[in-house]
Amino acid sequence: MLLLEHDAKTLMAARGVPVPDGTWLAEGAELALPCVLKAQLPAGSRGKAGGIRIVRDRAEAECARREIAALEIGGHRVAGLRAEALVTGARELYLGFAIDPARRAVRVMVSPEGGVDVETAGRAAMSVVHASPEPAALERACAQAAAGLPAPERAVLASAAPVLARCFLDLEAQLLEINPLFAHDDGSWVAGDVRLTCDENALPRQPAMAALIAARPGVYTGACFKMAHGYDFAVIDPDGEIGLVTTGAGLSMKIIDEMTAHGARPWNFCDIRSGQMRGDPARLVEILRRMAAAPGLRVVLVNIFAGVTDLDEFAALLLAARAEVPELTLPMVVRLVGNGQVAAEARLGAAGLALEPDLDRALALAAQIARPQAQPHA
């Protein structure tokens, strides 16, 4: 998950990385002019989309503030603005570290052509070396990748590499890009922009990063939900008609694919991880409450086919959750397969819920309830 530049810089500055002076721009706050206004949102290519503007006077600043705040880039709304001191008279380099899953190594990337052109000129000039995730190995890789550059650039990178490699490792980043890395003639450097992709699996031992993420539930929606509730949930179509209570990432995705291909409109993605519920209906209660508040929903589809889950226990938890969320009055299609299926069917039947063992029939049934006038698809 990509962090906002502001949050990434907060983490980097705390680790001794020089960044331009900057603040999260509060409503009505005065600016120290001139400065750069930078849209804060979890997407790249902000500069090309007009999300980064240099402003020199108040009128220009007011105008830029309004225009940036209204932008949408890569499907994301602007979460806020960072006002940052201008950096002038520096060369713009690029230094990046990324996990390479195919090589099972860290890809160290260096380019003398940083800045907004990194995708074009920068890519062509980029030098890539793979290394193991150890500080000394990353420093060596960086020196090797910079070997063809002029001495002043090499010196700046040699001074930046140890600090940035340490950040990449300590923060367990999946990607850490400094672009531009401003290089001054005196050999000093400043991280102009920071692109930091965090590993959500590492958050339990990254308290500072976890705290920054938890503070912005409106930006890091999925990660905040997962930290608070222990499973994955995301609304993918706010006007969707079918609420999904499903387990397993792959099957949950495929259910959405097959529904969408047939013109049905699933409201959410969900991987409830039914095997981790440990006799507690809290995950189901949470999700049913959200469904009760979703205006377009017509039906709830429950699909559990799991290796770990005892279905009778799950059925009991589902009934308990329904009792706790009486405001959810939507019809429910329940498809369960696995350990304890017979007992689960009896338990649900006693509560007036039919168990549908076949997934395609369950999908067709849910689609039909959502759109009674449409033809059933299966």
Added chain:
Amino acid sequence: MLETVLDPAQPAPGVIVQGATGRAARRHVALMQGYGTPIRAGVSHRTDIAEVAGVPVFADCAAAVAATGARISVIMVPPLSVLAAMREALEAGIELLVTVTEGMPAHDALRAHALVAAAGARWIGASTPGLAVPGRMKLGFLPDIALAPGSLAVWSKSGTLSYECCLRLTRRGVGQSAWIGVGGDAVKGSRFSELVAPFRDHAPTRAVLMIGEIGGTEEEDLAETLQRTPIGKPVHALLAGAAAPEGQMMGHAGAIIDGTTGTLASKSAALTAAGVRVHARIDDLADALAAEHAGECP
């Protein structure tokens, strides 16, 4: 060691379970035993439990391996403990590690892979439901209801989607020669492309089903490997995530479309170009495989 597990002519190697005293692990030790897996020992740092499902529990891997001669470990410990458990297993001489835990940090996975490679061992996982050779053994929690001996090798990133496919296939008479969950993480022990070699000469396997999903380049890498070094058997594929919004992580740590990387279109095109039959729906896949392989499983 994977080859030994896959070869029905060889005696099944002994298995230990690390983290055997956990709530889910206790249940699955019994289920694995019930399926015929030769579980020889458990390993747990809890000292108050002497046995689980009739197998002795040892304080560490070295003791468990010394006492039982086991060569395989199923690791069922919390996510931040997986790396240490793997190191302990490798130091004890374990040759095949199956880590079912979901949520292993990627930097840990990089380090774990380096340890496994240095030891010359094989790692399946993390975030995998395990692997099975139906009728012989299962390592992990693949559900018995979807397991049946047959001639289809199933390789899958997703547990649940492979359950659904295999359940439908077994009901239509198509069983598995082997079933390997490679797991949904980005950095993992065995990638699809690394299964091509062990399955090329695997006589019981007559066709392969690869169940992939959005994110990363694993499916594209498999396509490239198949082009370069053909497997000599039909390969079918099912891909999940056609309707996933860009930038949204879909449950698995690796399942995310980032710009133009990791899209379903890219995977589908690469696989098709490599001669893989890519199916859109689970039922299309079941129809195609049933037409070719029905009646092979009892």
